[in-house]
Amino acid sequence: MTAVAPERPVKREHQFPTDDEFVALLRSRSRKSFVAQSGFLLALIIAVLALFTLLYTVINDAFGLVAIVNAQNPEDVIAELGLDPASTSLGSLDKDQLVGLLEGSVSSGVGRRLEREQRFYADRLVFESQEVWDEICASAEAPDGCAGGVRNESDVLALVRERVVQPDVIASNDLVPSLFDRAGFEQSVRDAFVTSPARFGDYTVDQVRFEWRAWLNLDFIRSPQSSTPEIAGIRTALLGSTYLVLITMLFAVPVGVGAAIYLVEFARPSRLNEFIQTNINNLAGVPSIIYGMLGLAVLVRTFEPLTSGSLFLGEGGASNGRTILSGGITLGLLILPVVIISAQEALKAVPNSLRQAGLALGATKWQTVRAQVLPVALPGILTGAILAVARAIGETAPLIVVGAAGFITADPTGPFSNYTAMPIQIFQWTSLPQEEFRNIAAAAILVLLLLLLTLNAAAVILRNRYSKRA
Amino acid sequence: MVDQRTHFHAELEGLEQSIHEMGDRAHELIGMAVHALVTGDLDAAGRVREGDHVIDQLYLDVHNRWINLMARQQPMGADLRLMSVLLHMNVTLERTGDQAVNIAKLAALSHGLPMSSRIVEQVQEMGDLVRPMLRTAIESFIRRDADEARLLPAMDEPVDRINKSMYREVVALGADPQMLESATHMMMAARALERIGDQSVDIGEQVVYLVTGEFHDFNEEALHDRGSQG
Amino acid sequence: MSDTETAIPMTDETEQQIDITARLRNASSTDSSHMPMEIEDAVIEARGLGVYYGEFRAVRDVSMRFGKNEITALIGPSGCGKSTVLRCFNRMNDLIPSARVEGTVIYNDTNIYAEDIDPVEVRRRVGMVFQKPNPFPKSIFDNVAWGAKINGFKGSKSDLGDLVESAIRQAALWDEVKDKLNESGYSLSGGQQQRLCIARAIATNPDVVLMDEPASALDPIATLRIEELMQELKKDYSIIIVTHNMQQAARVSDRTAFFSVDVNDAGMRTGRLVEYGLTDRIFTAPENDETEQYITGRFG
Numbered sequence A: 001m002t003a004v005a006p007e008r009p010v011k012r013e014h015q016f017p018t019d020d021e022f023v024a025l026l027r028s029r030s031r032k033s034f035v036a037q038s039g040f041l042l043a044l045i046i047a048v049l050a051l052f053t054l055l056y057t058v059i060n061d062a063f064g065l066v067a068i069v070n071a072q073n074p075e076d077v078i079a080e081l082g083l084d085p086a087s088t089s090l091g092s093l094d095k096d097q098l099v100g101l102l103e104g105s106v107s108s109g110v111g112r113r114l115e116r117e118q119r120f121y122a123d124r125l126v127f128e129s130q131e132v133w134d135e136i137c138a139s140a141e142a143p144d145g146c147a148g149g150v151r152n153e154s155d156v157l158a159l160v161r162e163r164v165v166q167p168d169v170i171a172s173n174d175l176v177p178s179l180f181d182r183a184g185f186e187q188s189v190r191d192a193f194v195t196s197p198a199r200f201g202d203y204t205v206d207q208v209r210f211e212w213r214a215w216l217n218l219d220f221i222r223s224p225q226s227s228t229p230e231i232a233g234i235r236t237a238l239l240g241s242t243y244l245v246l247i248t249m250l251f252a253v254p255v256g257v258g259a260a261i262y263l264v265e266f267a268r269p270s271r272l273n274e275f276i277q278t279n280i281n282n283l284a285g286v287p288s289i290i291y292g293m294l295g296l297a298v299l300v301r302t303f304e305p306l307t308s309g310s311l312f313l314g315e316g317g318a319s320n321g322r323t324i325l326s327g328g329i330t331l332g333l334l335i336l337p338v339v340i341i342s343a344q345e346a347l348k349a350v351p352n353s354l355r356q357a358g359l360a361l362g363a364t365k366w367q368t369v370r371a372q373v374l375p376v377a378l379p380g381i382l383t384g385a386i387l388a389v390a391r392a393i394g395e396t397a398p399l400i401v402v403g404a405a406g407f408i409t410a411d412p413t414g415p416f417s418n419y420t421a422m423p424i425q426i427f428q429w430t431s432l433p434q435e436e437f438r439n440i441a442a443a444a445i446l447v448l449l450l451l452l453l454t455l456n457a458a459a460v461i462l463r464n465r466y467s468k469r470a
Numbered sequence B: 001m002v003d004q005r006t007h008f009h010a011e012l013e014g015l016e017q018s019i020h021e022m023g024d025r026a027h028e029l030i031g032m033a034v035h036a037l038v039t040g041d042l043d044a045a046g047r048v049r050e051g052d053h054v055i056d057q058l059y060l061d062v063h064n065r066w067i068n069l070m071a072r073q074q075p076m077g078a079d080l081r082l083m084s085v086l087l088h089m090n091v092t093l094e095r096t097g098d099q100a101v102n103i104a105k106l107a108a109l110s111h112g113l114p115m116s117s118r119i120v121e122q123v124q125e126m127g128d129l130v131r132p133m134l135r136t137a138i139e140s141f142i143r144r145d146a147d148e149a150r151l152l153p154a155m156d157e158p159v160d161r162i163n164k165s166m167y168r169e170v171v172a173l174g175a176d177p178q179m180l181e182s183a184t185h186m187m188m189a190a191r192a193l194e195r196i197g198d199q200s201v202d203i204g205e206q207v208v209y210l211v212t213g214e215f216h217d218f219n220e221e222a223l224h225d226r227g228s229q230g
Numbered sequence C: 001m002s003d004t005e006t007a008i009p010m011t012d013e014t015e016q017q018i019d020i021t022a023r024l025r026n027a028s029s030t031d032s033s034h035m036p037m038e039i040e041d042a043v044i045e046a047r048g049l050g051v052y053y054g055e056f057r058a059v060r061d062v063s064m065r066f067g068k069n070e071i072t073a074l075i076g077p078s079g080c081g082k083s084t085v086l087r088c089f090n091r092m093n094d095l096i097p098s099a100r101v102e103g104t105v106i107y108n109d110t111n112i113y114a115e116d117i118d119p120v121e122v123r124r125r126v127g128m129v130f131q132k133p134n135p136f137p138k139s140i141f142d143n144v145a146w147g148a149k150i151n152g153f154k155g156s157k158s159d160l161g162d163l164v165e166s167a168i169r170q171a172a173l174w175d176e177v178k179d180k181l182n183e184s185g186y187s188l189s190g191g192q193q194q195r196l197c198i199a200r201a202i203a204t205n206p207d208v209v210l211m212d213e214p215a216s217a218l219d220p221i222a223t224l225r226i227e228e229l230m231q232e233l234k235k236d237y238s239i240i241i242v243t244h245n246m247q248q249a250a251r252v253s254d255r256t257a258f259f260s261v262d263v264n265d266a267g268m269r270t271g272r273l274v275e276y277g278l279t280d281r282i283f284t285a286p287e288n289d290e291t292e293q294y295i296t297g298r299f300g
């Protein structure tokens, strides 16, 4: 170890470009930089355009002008009541007036059926006689109306629209042409009465009214599935999707996060763990239909007593394993690798110094993970989980395989119900011939998009809230 | 601002205290040595040697502490100047102690010899001039008072003058060999006292450096002053 | 080495534990510079300590004792294994899967590498402060209180408050944080964070505090504050500090151990203890040439 004088650095002037060369070089470098930047901008523009087009088509379909033939026009109804149709609308009538309209228009059989579903008044019956009512309510199969509450004013208003006005959409138009060429649409409908009158049955052209219609409205969300597009709603599918998501989350989040914690925090590097890790990564890329096959074979068939609920409920369970539980767990399995991987990433992003600090204080591994690592990783874990769940909501293929029903009007009531889900409902509607189904499919897509947006927003909010607290 | 190096500064202050103590002891020894010389008090001469032994111990102790402090604390700025001054003063004061011992030795050698009372008086006077010089040097150091330190060259002038005139006095005694021996001892003592005066001036220079950060050689300046006057 | 001291047996742990105090006394009668005889009251002793990372031998044959209520500095060139040795004293090396420790570390008359010793127990007694301040992303109060809580602190809520206050006071941080104990530890400056980490380490009531370059991420003034703090802390704790900053070792420590690296034919770099002694001596008159060359900057 003797002191050595440091080598004198050599100036390598001649190996660098001259000033003139350098200017030229710089120009070509700037040009390349500009080209690259433009390319990236173009990519961004394409992406934005694609997104915009998607939204455009959906919104275009979900709103627009319709040509309607009413069984009874609202003005006529109001005029019959002796009111001025110019200053009054159906919505401004009171409940008694509305019930009166119903009484006047529907057949007594339909009226009784409606009353049995739900009464109009608590203190009196409208369509049913008291004796018959008492009798059927005392019978073994008492209808819902015996126990349930009373229809409120807006319920009755909806009934009046459906039963008294009875609008029939005979043609619908997209949003943009409706805005810019209303006359063209009206003309084409009138023309159609001339060219192919058979299409409109016994309607006459004078009965046709042109109205704006938002296919996406509260009634659409509240109504169950129906074979008539004007009154078909998304409620059944929305409830089905909600139940599915709940089960998916309950299954995938604890299992996924638990597995991730084990892999990141506890597992010592070994061949086996490496193998498991590789497989998790690969599973994340497996097509979703394959998860459907898995769900069908294992959940729907093999574990049918479990997934149909007959094990717990006996005869009360579903007739087969094609239940929400099967669907939810199938979707859970589908997103499990993604949940694990994103949770792993979130855990790995926690600086090691925190673990060391915890352990150096004499904490056990689990104490350190629970008190110091998890709180820091939580926003990341939740964000990953929510995004994965959002993906599950949009999944169609595996649900078709594990047997979500295409057409079902009964709301799901629990994990052992048969069900349908939003994407399946959309898929089914788009494959039907009537033009109006295309409109409600678009409305359903908007609901689905809104749901996804809400979930993503929740993920962002969670992340921000937690990262601020740290 | 809060002192972030209290431990270092405490040690530094301890070191300075030791230097103060050395100064006090040296001051005391000079008086004792001159007293031993002029009165022939051999006990006092013995006590001077013992006193110098203590100074030597202090010197060694300060040296070791100084080295360690320097090695470990990397003093900067005023602390660094103080460290430099302390090292210098340590050496100087140790030598002052040695000069006192030299005078005490001369007291033993001169014991019983006849003496010229004039010369003895002059040595006594030098002792009386030199002791306040050392006092002034130490005090100006304690008070960090550069102006006070700058008085020292002027105080040194009478000491130099007496020291020079001493030579003529001694030569005048040339006829009496017995007197000559004691007078030579006195001349050597005067020389020692003159050195002590110079050492005090040295310390004064150090004090000016400590306070101002600039070093001035008082002797050079004195020469220069005289030159400009002439 | 004197003839009373032969090579230390380093394999048979049970034998070593038979009479540790007798051994300590025996060892203290040597005049080896590796084992200064002044340390009667050792708080930690390493015997024949060596560490492997997989096949790579990072440090070998470290035998030294650490004095109670003293600050011992480990210095040496980068990669000579200072941190590795330090981590042996609270078994933090256990966290590195490839690491393997040979030899023994005696703390409290016990070999902390004995089979029946739980590292968690060791770490409560031998705390650690790291290079980069690493407070928990929690309130200042919780940062300090957590260590006590997880170690089963039995006092009441107000006892816990007192404990936290006294730890923060000991870490010379109280005046700066007393009005914002509920704010995040991250809201503090780097130097304050490091003092918070020190408060956190001493709140579990350890005997020894290990510090691995505790000031290397701090500015000079914050560094000086930490150094001052260490002088206060050594009244209650024994401190072992790793530092790449020689001057810092010189400033703060009572004893200094100099480590160096040997490179073997295969290019494997193995650290070893070169010289150990009072800091005053190591920095003014080291006995070993390698030490001299290192501290005078003529190394390598």
Ligand SMILES: Nc1ncnc2c1ncn2[C@@H]1O[C@H](COP(=O)(O)OP(=O)(O)O)[C@@H](O)[C@H]1O
Residues within 6 Å of the ligand: C053, C058, C076, C077, C078, C079, C080, C081, C082, C083, C084, C085, C096, C098, C269
């Ligand atoms: N976790 C680890 N895995 C493998 N080798 C390591 C690890 N930590 C340290 N080493 C190696 O051990 C040697 C000593 O490292 P370290 O103790 O960090 O040195 P120092 O603290 O003195 O700079 C180095 O060669 C380093 O590369």
Ligand SMILES: [Mg+2]
Residues within 6 Å of the ligand: C082, C083, C084, C242
């Ligand atoms: Mg290190």
